[in-house]
Amino acid sequence: MSLLAASALLASVTFWSHPAAAQNVLSKALQDRVQENPHTTEADVAAGAKVFRRSCSLCHGADGTGGDGPDLTRGVFRHGSSDAALFRNILTGIPNSGMGGIYQPDKSIWQVVSYVRSLSRGGGEEEVPGDPRRGGMLYRSRGSCSDCHRLNGSGGRLGPDLSDLGWRRAPDHIRASIVEPAESIDGGYRTVEVRTESGGIVRGVLRNEDRFSIQLFDEFENLRSFQKTELTAIDKPEESLMPPLGSFFRGRDLDDLVAYLYSLRPE
Ligand code: HEC
Ligand code: HEC
CATH class of the missing domain: 2.30.30.100 (SH3 type barrels.)
Known part of the structure; x- marks a missing residue:
């Protein structure tokens, strides 16, 4: 089977876990793929947004600011920020993570890349008010966070591990998780x-x-x-097992705590 025939066949279905054999055909096909995104018009962004809502928002959030998958609005990507890297990661997924590949025609994948780029705030890190060092002290002393959360290898397991939270989540999401946990329940924690x-x-x-x-x-x-x-x-109540902690953290305390949590990155 020619590569073209193979990708046409694969493009006709969208599925997440795929046999290693199909993956090999694809990675070979990837070798001679275009390096720069050929589909970047406004219409492409709109088409990409549709695919995103259908296939990505479940994990990355409706607005791309993160869910079980990382925040994609930073414009800087740990697994590569070039067009080609984004294309590859979206096509094949990221090995040993929650993210499988997506089988769509090249054009739609490029359109998703355009959409993801359109989400970018450009500056990488978002500026947050607050003092992360003081926030770290608050984390350890108030609100019993570590009863339920692991951080760098210690703490409870009822809630998500927070060690790389700042990579996975945008500051607004972190803030909302503390003040209004029921509004943003993590998919894996119903x-x-x-x-x-x-x-x-x-x-x-x-x-x-x-x-x-x-x-x-x-x-x-x-x-x-x-x-x-x-x-x-x-x-299955639409509540989080995490109590709302807005009354423990307000104003400067909340800013500091968010700044601390946002500073947590994978090594
Ligand atoms: C089942 C959940 C899930 C779905 C669906 C999903 N992703 Fe992901 N995605 C993840 C996870 C988890 C990671 C982090 C992988 C890692 O490095 O551990 C990730 C990583 C990424 C990355 C790399 C981020 C970086 O910093 O390098 C990009 C880009 C991305 N996803 C885009 C998409 C797009 C576009 C879609 C839809 C076509 C999608 N994802 C669908 C879970 C998902
Ligand atoms: C009684 C257990 C419990 C305590 C105490 C607790 N949490 Fe949580 N937390 C959870 C659970 C369960 C979730 C997942 C459900 C959800 O998203 O609300 C969660 C989610 C979160 C999230 C969202 C994580 C993500 O991946 O999006 C953040 C941020 C967070 N907690 C921070 C804190 C901080 C900071 C404290 C202390 C001030 C704290 N939590 C105290 C149980 C707890």
Whole structure:
């Protein structure tokens, strides 16, 4: 099969996990791909926005400021900021991360690249008010953050690891997560509450669910598994297990805490 035929075939479907064989064909095809984005008009950006909403926003947020995947509005990308690098990362995904590839015609991928560029604030880092050093002290002393969050290898596991938060999230999102956690619940951390036959209630983070059983990580960090037949109710409230902490952190304290969390980057 020629490379062209192969990419036409692959372009006809969009799927996330793909066999290694298909990947090889693609990476070979990548070798002679264009280096500079040929599709950068306003119409291209609009077309890219559509693909983004459908295939990317689930992880990167509707406005690209981050979700389970990193904030894409910085304009600087850890895995490469050139057009060619963006193209490659979007086409093949990033190995051993949550991000699979997307099979679309080259043109749509370039359009997504244009859209991602259009999100960029240009300056890389966003200026944030606040003193990260003081914020670090607040993090350690107030609000029990480390009961639920890991940071550089220590702390609880009920909430997401915050070690690289500043790379994954824009400052506004970080601020909202603290003040109004229910507004921006992280996809992997849905709250679930089950009631057992004996009347007990167990609350935690949903891990897995199928027709017959449900697994959750309870508030004491135990992985609990239930057969659905032994439960009288399963509720998934649109609430975060993280309490709203806006009353503990306001004004300068909140600015400092956000500045600290935004400064957390992968090495
Ligand atoms: C299932 C979740 C998921 C989906 C869907 C997803 N991504 Fe990602 N994306 C991630 C994760 C997680 C990373 C970080 C990978 C790593 O380095 O660990 C990432 C990384 C990236 C990067 C590299 C960021 C950098 O700093 O180098 C780009 C660019 C990107 N994604 C764009 C997209 C686009 C465009 C789409 C849609 C076509 C998309 N992603 C769909 C989860 C996702
Ligand atoms: C009782 C447990 C608990 C405590 C205490 C707690 N959190 Fe959380 N946090 C969570 C959970 C669970 C989530 C994921 C659900 C969500 O997004 O709200 C979360 C999410 C977050 C997020 C969003 C992370 C992301 O990847 O987007 C940030 C930021 C955050 N917490 C910061 C803090 C800070 C700062 C403190 C202390 C001032 C704190 N948390 C205290 C449980 C907690």
